[in-house]
Amino acid sequence: MKPTGILFFPAFDWAISPTHPEREERLLYTRDQIFEEGIMDMPQIREYQPGLATFKDIARVHFCVPDIESQITEAHLVSAGSALRMADAVVTGEVKNGFAIIRPPGHHSMTVVHGNRGFCNINNEAIMVEYLRHKYGLKRIAIVDTDVHHGDGTQEIFWDDPDVLFISFHQDGRTLYPGSGFMDENGGPMAYGTTINIPLSPRTTDEGILFILDNLVMPLLEEFKPDLVVNSAGQDNHYSDPLANMCFTAQGYARLNQRLKPDIAVLEGGYSVESALPYINMGLIMAMAGIDFSNLKEPDYSPNKFKEPAGNREALQRIVDTQLRVFREREEVIARTRAKSDRPFRMELRNIFYDTDYIHEQQRVEVRLCPTCAGFRTIVSSARHPSGREYTVGCVSIPFRACTHCREEGQAAYQTLQRSNNQLVYLQNKIDDDYRVTDTRTQQEIKL
Amino acid sequence: MLIGIDVGGTFTDGVLFDDGRILAAVKKPTQTDNLQESLLAVLDELLAAAHGTDINRVVLSTTLVTNLLATGQGEPTALFMVPGYGLPHRAYDLTANIYFLQGAVDFRGRIIEKIDTNQLFVALQDVQHKGIKRIAVACKFSNRNQSLEQQIRDEIMKIDPEMQVTISAEVSGKLNFPRRAATTYFTAMTMPEWKRFANRIEQALEARNLDAEIHILKADGGTMPLAASLSNPCETIFSGPAASTMGATALSRDRLNSVVVDIGGTTTDISLLISGEPLYASKGARIDKHFTHINAFAVRSIALGGDSVIRCRDNSIRVGPMRIGAAACFGGDEPTVTDVFNVYHELKVGDWNRSRELLTTLAESSQMSLQSLCFFVVETVMERLKRSISDMFTEWENEPAYKVWEVVHRRKFQLDRIIGIGAAAHAIVPILAAEIGVPGFVHHYAPVANALGAAVVRPTLALQLHVDTASNLYTVDSGGLTGTLPDPRKFQLTDAKVLAISCLEEVSRARGIDKYTVNASFFMEEQFNMIRGWDRVGKIFEVGIQVAPGFIEEYQGVSE
Incomplete structure (x- = not known):
């Protein structure tokens, strides 16, 4: 039996600010617990060394304004790079599955990056998914976001991508940051149904989340048949988390992963650093490695501590019915959209708020409604940075499995933008793995 | 004068060392059922060579505890x-x-x-x-x-x-x-047997009127006084490879990246010096498949030595893993790895005609030319050594790291040199080094480097202090010290370092090695703010301080 890969990178020398939830102390007690347990010495576990992501790995997903250097620290390169290393070990078959216990986190980061949103600068899972598709030619990937917050960054990045199934369950957006992730957010017109949101009412317990897992998440995965399942593994559904209001336990997390059987789990949020994280991380490792976790519990836990809120089962059943229908009707809906669409592009205006850095970003997004592929995207984005500088940038993204038409038209769009008055113009050509930035004033182009 | 004795699996080596020179070296077969006897026989010859001059210190490296654990003879x-x-x-x-x-x-x-x-x-x-x-x-x-x-x-x-x-x-x-x-x-499990052994050694030394400090070599390349060893017998395991590695360090004395290849009769031990400092096994010494907290060097042992016998079986040449006796050139009955190198590279050590004769007979019986037989054996030996060395590099490079700084500043192992020690090093290591393309270094003291290493190393002690100001508690590894802080709210990293030093002094006094604490250095300084809500409620400090492996002041290298 192959071992489970563990990559533990607690970044003991990195924090957003000294008292921020995302600080050095975050994985300190997790370190204490997993080292004291000695679980890394067991034959079922193989420990991996962190790696460094390259700028190209980041450019495959993000448009960093004004450049990658100013948006990230070395810690981000190590965190993302560690996810890539874990992914390599899983895909090449060195290990049966892998868990990257890394920080800083990433699932709130969107395609365009002006600053830090929800403690995230760059999206570790998205960078990993694009890396895997590029390097190993994987086609269909499912991301199950088990963080208590809606994974709005990951959702936005794969919104128009029918090959990535994004499932997020989270505390209802009406009661928690980032205030999104509602039932009707189902993906772009050509990728309808491969974004599935499951808003849960506060105080939902293990019982409720496992009900959703068994009755919705698992059937979706079975029908989608992904090459790889990623758990975007937040740990803040825990009853002791200071930033959320759910009632999930370490046992619940372990059982979730035992049933979900993710190929790769990547740590996201979770800020109950002392009462939850050490136990949840142990539970996840044990579940993924197939080690009996029945002897694991939080010191203050007792079996009858929490009761599922009244009426929750009925509400969850409605979510299951609706979202299964959305997913199963997706091809039909996309075909209908294609048939009745008289315009070649879908245009959308968006406002995005960066809570950590207090930035308001405006976006105009255009996606080509392509009859054969996901369609190329053009984003024009402007925001005033904390430095006081205002940026307007134009970005073109050509998808991974773009048709010849989208590939050529995307490149043409980039050339047109180069003559625009946006300060910076980006090309993200995933099909040729070609990433460029032009400074329109100097007309200098940098190729990554 | 200093005495170092290394009781190995096959031989017991001892040296009498003074003022940069080995005055006497003794090698005797080890009687595995009576280690004490083997040890004292070597000691007596060294004492005779000292002609009554004062002996300041005797350091012993013994396989007693290693053997007890390997054979399951510890007490229930x-x-x-x-x-x-x-x-x-x-x-x-x-x-x-x-x-x-x-x-x-x-x-x-x-x-x-x-x-x-x-x-x-x-x-x-x-x-x-x-x-x-x-x-x-x-x-x-x-x-x-x-x-x-x-x-x-x-x-x-x-x-x-x-x-x-x-x-x-x-x-x-x-x-x-x-x-x-x-x-x-x-x-x-091993404490009582070790205590009996230590007592007998003490009595034997008393009987010889020897008024010297008696130290025991540990797996981490340092020593501890005999009295301190009574409660820590397990620290004496794997002291043989530690003696060799420290011997190599003593002979090279620089900051290069080296591979130490200790070629004994039956086995070869490989260890690494990173910038001149021995590399530790990250998971501690391993006993009977179990990892321990015993600090030991990262050593890879392969069943291949200078006396590994060369035989022909099923029409193919086998190199080792058995040792039947000495090499033919040193009076053995069968050709060995040493004989092959002797002939193939015309080293002309010992009775080299006998090496030729026995190998020629073997070549004929296996229908090979002498040349191709030797070539095959040399290639096999080189291949196995090179593979083990490269496995060790990879292992070192793949050690986990937990800080951004460590990941960003990680370096690849750039090999500068191969140091050969052990009896057969002269024959094999220069050729290995040439093949890998780095300088080889085989000192003329290489055959007794293990005993020399034991003779000149200083005591070591590593201590880790954990302070939690919120619960107002500190604990110390090792020594089991624990206590509270006078003013936890004002406690800072500098205070933690001062506390670590005083703990080190206390533990050193208890172990009888307090005069060495001047050599202490910090190997870890971590501090964490404990935030609950948005307020700091305390700090956690992890401070590590150690007297690292090194040499006693008297030792200033060997005179050429």
């Missing part, structure tokens, strides 16, 4: 484990005599579950019933709070004052409960 010992919550109990399989007790401590040292004394008494009765007289006690997170372990010991002693109880907090304070339990268990 029960293990009382307090694992609390986490891994299932069946993850712990150290011995059939494990008893799991209720009780739990968390990572902050808080007691979350108490001991059930009735359960403890039932376990104790069973142990007594089996006639077991020693108990090792290990509690998860006892390195943060040892009171449960102490309570268990007290309760046992109340009922059975004859019972020998060893608690894990006093053996090791590092994180990793299974390793701590294993170390404690092996310590309890």
Whole structure:
């Protein structure tokens, strides 16, 4: 039996600010617990060394304004790079599955990056998914976001991508940051149904989340048949988390992963650093490695501590019915959209708020409604940075499995933008793995 | 004058060293059933060579504990484990005599579950019933709070004052409960036999009117006084490879990246010097498949030595792994690896005609030319050595890192040199080095580098201090010291370092090595703010201080 890969990178020398939830102390007690347990010495576990992501790995997903250097620290390169290393070990078959216990986190980061949103600068899972598709030619990937917050960054990045199934369950957006992730957010017109949101009412317990897992998440995965399942593994559904209001336990997390059987789990949020994280991380490792976790519990836990809120089962059943229908009707809906669409592009205006850095970003997004592929995207984005500088940038993204038409038209769009008055113009050509930035004033182009 | 003696598996080596020179070197076969005899025979010859001149220090490296553990001859010992919550109990399989007790401590040292004394008494009765007289006690997170372990010991002693109880907090304070339990268990198991051995050695030295400091070599390349070794017998395991590696360091004395290849009769041990400092095994010494908290060098042993016999079986040439006797050129009956190198590279060591003769006979019987037989053996030896060396590099490069700085500044191992030691190094190492393309270094003291290493190394001590200002508690590994702070709210990293130094001094005094604390240096300084809500409620400090492996002041290198 192959071992489970563990990559533990607690970044003991990195924090957003000294008292921020995302600080050095975050994985300190997790370190204490997993080292004291000695679980890394067991034959079922193989420990991996962190790696460094390259700028190209980041450019495959993000448009960093004004450049990658100013948006990230070395810690981000190590965190993302560690996810890539874990992914390599899983895909090449060195290990049966892998868990990257890394920080800083990433699932709130969107395609365009002006600053830090929800403690995230760059999206570790998205960078990993694009890396895997590029390097190993994987086609269909499912991301199950088990963080208590809606994974709005990951959702936005794969919104128009029918090959990535994004499932997020989270505390209802009406009661928690980032205030999104509602039932009707189902993906772009050509990728309808491969974004599935499951808003849960506060105080939902293990019982409720496992009900959703068994009755919705698992059937979706079975029908989608992904090459790889990623758990975007937040740990803040825990009853002791200071930033959320759910009632999930370490046992619940372990059982979730035992049933979900993710190929790769990547740590996201979770800020109950002392009462939850050490136990949840142990539970996840044990579940993924197939080690009996029945002897694991939080010191203050007792079996009858929490009761599922009244009426929750009925509400969850409605979510299951609706979202299964959305997913199963997706091809039909996309075909209908294609048939009745008289315009070649879908245009959308968006406002995005960066809570950590207090930035308001405006976006105009255009996606080509392509009859054969996901369609190329053009984003024009402007925001005033904390430095006081205002940026307007134009970005073109050509998808991974773009048709010849989208590939050529995307490149043409980039050339047109180069003559625009946006300060910076980006090309993200995933099909040729070609990433460029032009400074329109100097007309200098940098190729990554 | 200094004496170093290394009791190895095949031979016991000893040197008498003074003022940069080895005045006498003795090599005798080891009597595995009487190590003390082997040791004293070598000692007596060295003393005779000293002609009555004062001996300041004797350092012994012995395989006694290694042998005891390898052959399962330690005393029957029960293990009382307090694992609390986490891994299932069946993850712990150290011995059939494990008893799991209720009780739990968390990572902050808080007691979350108490001991059930009735359960403890039932376990104790069973142990007594089996006639077991020693108990090792290990509690998860006892390195943060040892009171449960102490309570268990007290309760046992109340009922059975004859019972020998060893608690894990006093053996090791590092994180990793299974390793701590294993170390404690092996310590309890070997303590009486080691004590008897130490006493006999002490008496033997007294009988010889030897008024010298007696030290025992440890797996980490340092020494400890004989008296201090009584409670830490396990630290003496794997001291043989440590003696060799320190011997290589003593002969090279620079900051290069080297591979140390110690080619003995039966085995070859490979270790690494990174910028001149020996590399440690990241998971501690391994005993009987169990990792421990015993600090040991990372050593790779392969069953291939200068005396490995060359035979022909099923029409193919086999290199080792057995040792039948000495090489043919040194009077052995069968050709060995040394003979092949002797002939192939015309080294002309010993009776080299005899090397030729025996190998020619072997070549004829296997229908090969002498040339191709030798070529095949040399290639096989080189291949195996090179593979082991490159495996070691990879292992070192793949060590985990937990800080951004460590990841960004990681370097690849750039090999500068190969140091050969051991009896057969002269024949093999220069060729190995040439093949790898780096300089080779084989000092003329290389055959006795192990005993020289033992003679000149200083005591070592590594200590880790964990301070939690919120719960106002500090704990120290090793030594089991613990206490509270006078003013936890004002406690800073500088205070933690001062505290670490005073703990080091206290532990050093107890071990009788306090004059060496001037050589101490910090190897870890970490501090964490503990934030609850948005306020700082305390700090956690981890400070590591050590007297690293090195040499006593008297040793200023060897004169050429």
